[in-house]
Amino acid sequence: MKTALRFAAIALGLAAWAVLPGCMITTTQDPPGIERAVLTPVPAVRAWVVMEEGRVEGSVVRYAERGQGGRFLYVVRNVWDQDVGVVDELGRAWRRVPHQEDRWLSTGTVADGVRRILDLGRGCALSEQPIEAVELATRGARAR
Helix, strand or coil, X not given: CHHHHHHHHHHHHHHHHHHHXXXXXXXXXXXXXXXXXXCCCCCEEEEEEEEECCEEEEEEXXXXXXXXXXXXXXXXXXXXXXXXXXXXXXXXXXXXXXXXXXXXXXXCCHHHHHHHHCCCCCCCEEEEECHHHHHHHHHHHCXX
């Protein structure tokens, strides 16, 4: 019986020794200067459906700060409404690459940047529509 108790005490001691290093304390802190951060609303203001040979291939949404001269950005989406790239206010087209930095493709017009991001031919065209209609158009294209 003493041997069994001694074995149990040793096993309990080893178990406690194994668990204690696993106890961790986690602390978090805000980035420096966070109290000076200002959130700027950038609403969607215009939208286009991207068409090629009569097929919907994606969409483009322009987001812009309120007021004249505010910053803006065109977000390019595939038919699944996934953001796959952007065209910035300098006309630079960037393709999103999962788990990597965005890849610069070209600098030029918004239409050219959209064509390159979605990997379409020169026959693609942008058709401006109300923002709500763009989502309906891409949803319909998913059936193909």
